[in-house]
Amino acid sequence: MTGTDIPDGFEPLFRKSPLTEPWEPLYAKKTDKAVVIGLRLAKPHTNGRGLIHGGLIAALADNAMGYSCAQATGWTTSFVTVSLTVDFAGSAEIGQWCSIESDVIKTGKTICFAQCLVKADDAVIARASGTFRVVPKKG
Secondary structure, three states: OOOOOOOOOOOOOOOOOOHHHHHHHOEEEEEOOOEEEEEEOHHEEEEOOOEEHOOOOOOOOHHHHHHHHHHHHOOOOEEEEEEEEEEOOOOOEEEEEEEEEEEEEEEOOOOEEEEEEEEOOOOEEEEEEEEEEEEEEOO
C-alpha cells in the first residue's frame, strides 16, 4: 500500500461536521458491529512536532464510538457524549493510515457504552472509552 492508498471497504465519511471539515478527506467502513473511521494522516492532522495531534485522536474516537452506538441501535436515536477517556500509547506520522475501530459494549434505553482502538498502520497508538446518552431524534 502506498502513502495515498485507501484500504478496501472504506468510502467517504457519510456525515460531515464543521469540526472535522479541515481534516478531510475522512473515510468510513461499516461492519456488522461498528463504524470504523479512517484517514491518511497529513499535515493538518499534526501538532507542532509533526505527530498526529491528540485532539484529533479524541475527536475521531468520539465520532467513531457515537456512530457505532447509533448503528447498534438501528440509527433510530441520536447520542451525545457524557464521558470520554483517551489513553495515548504511541504516536503516528504523516503518511500513515489511521483507523479508529470501535466496539459497542452495551446499549440501553438511556445510555450506550463503547470503546475503541486507534491504530496507525495497524499499530495501536491510543485506546478510548465513551459513555453516550440516548437522545430521541426530533420529528
